[in-house]
Structure formats: C-alpha cells, structure tokens
Amino acid sequence: VYVIGSACVDVKDLGCIDACPVDCIYQGDRTLYIQPDECVDCGACEPVCPVEAITYVDDVEPEDEKFVGIAYELFDKVGSPGGAAAHGPVEDHPAVTALPPREA
Ligand code: F3S
Numbered sequence: 722v723y724v725i726g727s728a729c730v731d732v733k734d735l736g737c738i739d740a741c742p743v744d745c746i747y748q749g750d751r752t753l754y755i756q757p758d759e760c761v762d763c764g765a766c767e768p769v770c771p772v773e774a775i776t777y778v779d780d781v782e783p784e785d786e787k788f789v790g791i792a793y794e795l796f797d798k799v800g801s802p803g804g805a806a807a808h809g810p811v812e813d814h815p816a817v818t819a820l821p822p823r824e825a
C-alpha cells in the first residue's frame with residue numbers, strides 16, 4: 722500500500738491520478754487519498770508527484786504516520802468504490818479538515 726502524506730494538502734497536483742492504473746486515488750477538498758484495498762502497489766504514482774507526497778507504507782516518515790490511519794479510516798466510511806473517476810470526490814477526513822491552511 723502506498724500513502725499520500727501531508728505534502729499533498731492544499732497542493733493537489735493531481736498528476737498521480739493519471740498515473741494510477743487502477744484509479745484508486747480519491748480526491749478530497751484539501752488532499753487526495755489512496756484506497757488501501759484497491760492499491761495494487763504498482764508504485765507508478767510515487768515518482769510523478771512533484772512534492773514527493775507519496776510513499777510506500779513501510780517508508781512513511783514519522784511525521785506522516787498519521788496519514789496511514791487517515792486513509793484507512795476514510796475508506797472505512799467510503800468503502801471500496803472500485804474507481805475514483807466514477808465515484809467522484811470524497812469528503813476530507815476530519816483530521817485533514819482540521820489542519821491549518823498551508824502558507825503560500
Ligand atoms: Fe497530491 Fe502529489 Fe497527487 S501533490 S494530488 S499526491 S501528484
């Protein structure tokens with residue numbers, strides 16, 4: 722499983738969406754979320770992110786650890802829609818909504 726960390730918040734380059742062969746990267750208002758059960762670990766998204774927000778779960782930096790739980794909790798609610806394009810946007814996890822706005 723790959724995880725999107727804090728670097729994506731309020732940046733949302735969106736390049737990762739096109740890179741993912743299984744369309745498992747879901748867009749919230751402030752960040753994007755990889756569906757852990759749908760991600761096939763292909764790793765195609767990791768190098769395309771200009772802010773290096775995407776990491777393999779075992780390599781997540783300590784300060785981004787909470788984003789692992791955030792993704793699992795979000796998809797406990799959303800489920801496994803089987804494709805982000807057809808599903809459309811998701812509501813941000815409350816922990817993401819609570820983050821202060823990124824300084825410009
Ligand atoms: Fe975010 Fe990087 Fe994707 S900024 S939207 S994880 S390409």
Ligand code: F3S
Nearest residue numbers: 741760761763764766
């Ligand atoms: Fe897609 Fe990245 Fe997983 S491209 S399959 S979210 S490793």
